[in-house]
Every structure is written in C-alpha cells, then in structure tokens.
Amino acid sequence: MKNGNLLLGLVLGAAVGAAVTYVLATDKKEEILDAITDGYNKVKDSVKDAVAKIKGDAAELAE
Helix, strand or coil: CCHHHHHHHHHHHHHHHHHHHHHHHHCCCHHHHHHHHHHHHHHHHHHHHHHHHHHHHHHHHHH
C-alpha cells in the first residue's frame, strides 16, 4: 500500500504543479486566484460547520 500512496502523492504533486504553472502563466490569474480563494473559503466554512456538529453530537452522547 505504501507504493500506492507514493504514486498518489506524485500524481497529486504533478497536478498541483501544473495548476500553479498555468495560473502563473495566464492573463486571468487574478480571476482564477479569486475563484480558488472563494472555493477554499467555502470548504473551510463547511469543515468548521462539520466539526461544530460533530462536537455537538459528541457532547450529546457524553451526557
């Protein structure tokens, strides 16, 4: 399984590298960076909500 994780890491690293290169080379980098930032913020908020729900559920179970 370690080889599978290594391969996945290499593929993800290559994809991120290609994406960064594309963003830096394009004329629309501000638009792309804004879209990435918006997506990141949405994911961050979703994770915060999920963590708060899990903490609340765990507190209910502990009672």
